[in-house]
Amino acid sequence: MFRRLSSLKVSRMRGFSALVQTKALVNGNWIDSSSRQTFEVKNPATGEVIGNVPDMTVEDAQQAIDAAKQAYESKEWRALTAKDRSNMLKKWHGLIEKHAQEIAEIMTAESGKPINEAKGEVVYGNAFVEWFAEEARRIYGEIVPSGQPNREVIVMKQPIGVAALITPWNFPLAMITRKAGAALAAGCTVVVKPSEDTPLTALAVAKLAEQAGIPKGVINVVTTKKAAPIGELFCKSPDVRGISFTGSTQVGKLLFRNCADGIKRVCLELGGNAPFIVFDSANVDKAVDGAMASKFRNCGQTCVSANRFFVQEGVYDKFVTKLKERVEALKIGDGKCSDVQIGPLINKMQYDKVSGFVEDARNKKANIIVGGKGLQEVGDLFYAPTIVTDVPTSAHIYTEEVFGPVVSIIKFKDEAEAVQKANDTQRGLAGYFYSENLQQVFRVAKRLEVGMVGVNEGIISAPEAPFGGVKESGVGREGSSHGIDDYVDIKYICMGNLKYD
Ligand SMILES: NC(=O)c1ccc[n+]([C@@H]2O[C@H](COP(=O)([O-])OP(=O)(O)OC[C@H]3O[C@@H](n4cnc5c(N)ncnc54)[C@H](O)[C@@H]3O)[C@@H](O)[C@H]2O)c1
Numbered sequence: 001m002f003r004r005l006s007s008l009k010v011s012r013m014r015g016f017s018a019l020v021q022t023k024a025l026v027n028g029n030w031i032d033s034s035s036r037q038t039f040e041v042k043n044p045a046t047g048e049v050i051g052n053v054p055d056m057t058v059e060d061a062q063q064a065i066d067a068a069k070q071a072y073e074s075k076e077w078r079a080l081t082a083k084d085r086s087n088m089l090k091k092w093h094g095l096i097e098k099h100a101q102e103i104a105e106i107m108t109a110e111s112g113k114p115i116n117e118a119k120g121e122v123v124y125g126n127a128f129v130e131w132f133a134e135e136a137r138r139i140y141g142e143i144v145p146s147g148q149p150n151r152e153v154i155v156m157k158q159p160i161g162v163a164a165l166i167t168p169w170n171f172p173l174a175m176i177t178r179k180a181g182a183a184l185a186a187g188c189t190v191v192v193k194p195s196e197d198t199p200l201t202a203l204a205v206a207k208l209a210e211q212a213g214i215p216k217g218v219i220n221v222v223t224t225k226k227a228a229p230i231g232e233l234f235c236k237s238p239d240v241r242g243i244s245f246t247g248s249t250q251v252g253k254l255l256f257r258n259c260a261d262g263i264k265r266v267c268l269e270l271g272g273n274a275p276f277i278v279f280d281s282a283n284v285d286k287a288v289d290g291a292m293a294s295k296f297r298n299c300g301q302t303c304v305s306a307n308r309f310f311v312q313e314g315v316y317d318k319f320v321t322k323l324k325e326r327v328e329a330l331k332i333g334d335g336k337c338s339d340v341q342i343g344p345l346i347n348k349m350q351y352d353k354v355s356g357f358v359e360d361a362r363n364k365k366a367n368i369i370v371g372g373k374g375l376q377e378v379g380d381l382f383y384a385p386t387i388v389t390d391v392p393t394s395a396h397i398y399t400e401e402v403f404g405p406v407v408s409i410i411k412f413k414d415e416a417e418a419v420q421k422a423n424d425t426q427r428g429l430a431g432y433f434y435s436e437n438l439q440q441v442f443r444v445a446k447r448l449e450v451g452m453v454g455v456n457e458g459i460i461s462a463p464e465a466p467f468g469g470v471k472e473s474g475v476g477r478e479g480s481s482h483g484i485d486d487y488v489d490i491k492y493i494c495m496g497n498l499k500y501d
């Protein structure tokens with residue numbers, strides 16, 4: 001069965017104290033909550049409290065909005081050229097790179113993410129800062145040939161103003177840089193509300209932004225457990241011109257509704273329920289590699305994780321046997337051990353959800369061939385990597401996003417059935433399939449109702465690619481040249497009565 005690591009094998013982590021900030025950042029000042037209240041940040045692998053951060057109030061969040069507005073209108077920010085902003089982002093990128101190890105250690109301590117994955121996330125997240133440093137200089141307008149004489153039609157892109165960024169715990173760095181990089185490149189200022197589970201990574205990168213010379217008030221970080229009232233303030237405040245949210249579909253819908261009155265710009269990156277299809281024409285070894293990468297990245301707590309595996313009859317037994325061997329070999333433990341591959345789930349709520357879903361499948365006569373239980377001997381929040389076969393379509397692991405290390409497998413007969421089942425969900429973030437048949441590749445890629453498709457590939461995220469979903473998985477795209485769109489307004493200037501002769 002699974003290999004567990006003893007604490008003796010835990011590699012020594014260097015102290016990460018230098019970058020750990022335990023105050024919020026408003027208008028360039030590192031401050032406490034006006035209520036003086038704080039909340040604990042815990043290591044999900046051990047339950048140990050690793051820090052206390054300010055539990056900022058709605059009034060504190062209002063101050064952060066005011067600071068962002070003032071900074072947006074100040075000469076220190078508005079007068080900068082695109083090249084100046086690009087250079088600041090490049091400096092920030094350089095500092096994140098320099099402090100990659102410390103940031104990864106903070107991330108592992110507060111999120112439980114295995115250290116090698118945390119280092120990978122620093123590289124991935126920082127790539128958005130670099131990408132948007134480059135894009136900052138390419139926010140082009142247009143001059144369109146006019147239909148009238150003596151007229152010019154000029155189109156320019158201008159920053160929207162203050163943007164509020166609400167981020168989740170599963171990618172504590174990348175979900176901030178993917179938004180803030182684009183916003184700053186466009187010339188906006190931001191108020192970041194990181195997840196209450198992972199505020200320390202957010203504060204650490206904000207500290208580096210300060211060291212990079214990004215002016216006060218341009219990036220504000222509000223740590224809080226009062227997500228709902230502060231989210232409502234962001235939606236209702238006329239000074240916040242855009243909201244970018246990554247998180248659950250449930251909260252995304254609430255924010256979308258609350259932004260309606262102010263006709264605010266909204267970017268929503270929400271949950272998925274990704275199909276992963278293995279056709280008879282697939283290279284099964286490649287498919288198993290892709291399945292492991294897609295499913296077990298961050299212990300399955302990834303919005304683009306494969307959620308439902310559809311495997312065609314001809315390769316079913318081979319795929320399941322090979323996948324089972326790989327799953328049983330996964331190393332589980334405290335993410336600070338350098339060879340751990342599976343850490344804990346983030347919190348008790350997530351643990352209860354995952355274990356409840358597997359119990360539901362068991363009760364509905366699905367077949368649990370590996371795992372299917374908690375690993376309390378390792379820690380309270382550890383759940384065994386699990387494979388469930390013969391999953392009925394009524395099971396929660398089929399209809400819902402599991403967000404945990406659970407593979408649900410369903411056998412299918414033909415392509416039409418696979419595509420119909422893959423699309424049988426209101427979510428549409430990512431989808432994956434394995435096939436060596438070129439005709440099938442194009443057919444299926446076009447028919448999947450998702451924003452992103454991995455063909456013979458389990459890891460698809462990249463700074464230059466547009467990230468986002470369709471259906472209830474969200475609106476807007478992050479990363480790529482499209483990632484700037486949510487932070488700019490298009491302005492048309494009609495130059496009339498021009499005299500050319
Ligand atoms: N599409 C993507 O890019 C993407 C990326 C990461 C996570 N996710 C999704 O996020 C979910 C898991 O993350 P989570 O549990 O942190 O989600 P969540 O929606 O509970 O929380 C996300 C953020 O929203 C805040 N929040 C919670 N309630 C709020 C409210 N009423 N108003 C304003 N803010 C509020 C939280 O404090 C946190 O900062 C999964 O469904 C996952 O698929 C999507």
Ligand SMILES: O=CCCC(=O)O
Nearest residue numbers: 170171302303304461
């Ligand atoms: O969890 C969602 C984000 C993951 C990614 O950017 O690949």
